[in-house]
Amino acid sequence: MRGGQISLDFIFAVIAGLIVLSSLTAVSGQMANMQAASSARQQLHTIGLNLASFLSATDVLGDAEGGSTVAGYEVPLIAVPGESRLQACRISAAGNELTLGYDAVDAKTGITEPIEEKVPFRFPASMVLIPDITSTTAKCGETITVARGS
Numbered sequence: 001m002r003g004g005q006i007s008l009d010f011i012f013a014v015i016a017g018l019i020v021l022s023s024l025t026a027v028s029g030q031m032a033n034m035q036a037a038s039s040a041r042q043q044l045h046t047i048g049l050n051l052a053s054f055l056s057a058t059d060v061l062g063d064a065e066g067g068s069t070v071a072g073y074e075v076p077l078i079a080v081p082g083e084s085r086l087q088a089c090r091i092s093a094a095g096n097e098l099t100l101g102y103d104a105v106d107a108k109t110g111i112t113e114p115i116e117e118k119v120p121f122r123f124p125a126s127m128v129l130i131p132d133i134t135s136t137t138a139k140c141g142e143t144i145t146v147a148r149g150s
Contacts, residue, residue, distance in 0.1 A: 029108065032081070032082065033104075033106060035081055036080050036081045037104055037115055039079075040078055040080050040087075040089075040102050040104060041115055041117055044078065044089060044100040044102060044115065044117040045100075045119065047075060047076060047089070047091075047140065048091075048098050048117055050073075051073060051075065051091070051098060051119075054071075055121060055123075055127065055146060058071050058127070058146045059127060059148060061148075062126070068147075069146075069147075070146065070148075071145070071146050072143045072145045072146070073143065073144050074141075074142070075138065075139075075140045075141065075143070075144060077089075077140045077141045080102075080104070086141075087102065087140075088139045088140045088141055089101060090137045090138070090140075091137065091139070091140070091144075092133050092134075093129075093133045096120055096121065096123070097119060098118070098119045098120075098121050098133075099116060099117075099118050100116065100117050100118075100119070101114060101117075102115045103115075124148070126148055127146060127147075127148050128146070128147040129145070130145040
């Protein structure tokens with residue numbers, strides 16, 4: 001009977017070890033997804049701040065140069081952990097904010113999770129954007145041209 005008890009204890013120990021191992025695997029997968037989403041969100045926010053700063057500087061430059069100026073800003077692609085290539089995102093504007101988005105895809109499940117960041121910005125009436133991100137969506141990797149008339 002003593003030998004049977006040791007075998008039963010060993011089986012329970014193996015089962016408990018497998019449960020712990022599978023739990024750790026699930027947690028590490030979730031952590032990797034959270035890290036990728038956090039990284040993408042931070043990059044989107046930084047791109048939004050840089051674009052808003054560029055638009056503000058273009059507006060000020062137009063005022064300083066007598067009312068008109070044309071400038072371009074190439075929106076960078078984002079680097080997402082776990083992806084071998086740089087990823088495109090989308091940029092639009094409505095009201096007083098820029099909206100930047102990226103569709104994160106879980107490699108294991110294939111489920112798409114949209115990630116969005118909003119950055120406040122007041123668009124001057126005299127500013128024209130090409131492409132017009134107030135009515136269409138631009139993509140990361142494209143150049144946004146700003147024409148500011150008097």
